[in-house]
Amino acid sequence: MYQCFFRDLGVRLPFTQFECDFLDFINSAPCQLHPNNWGFLRVFQVLCTVLGIEVSLPVFLHFYQLKLGVPPYGILSLNGGRDGGLFTLYSQSYKTFKQEFF
Template sequence: MYQCFFRDLGVCLPFTQLECDFLNFVNTAPYQLHPNSWGFLRAFQVLCSTLGIEVSLPVFLHFY
């Protein structure tokens, strides 16, 4: 699980502010999220950076 987590999904330590905010919001540890959930978070960050939108938890929760 951890090999695909870091290599395939592009998640790296330390976590971004969005990832930390999301983990606090759902009140869970990083290993408790399914890799698809990490993929959603990562795809949202990439999309926001491409479109020039500020990445934040309220914006993420609005779209998903």
């Protein structure tokens, strides 16, 4: 895992059931997902909690589509679906996030 996941995005161990379900769905390790996408996962969970609705993987996947990185070790990312997604990218630049492996 990269430090920015914990420091900036509030990702905590153990992962929530929603995060585990998402990682299982995309069949990937946590460090294969770009940091901005962890931000999407976190803010979706917070929004659902604040609104008092169930955190749902099918609802999340309605708004985002998985984009595969360049093989063989590409970073996975999420693109807003045809409707543009729910949230904009996190303002922090993560160009050097790979240098901060935890």
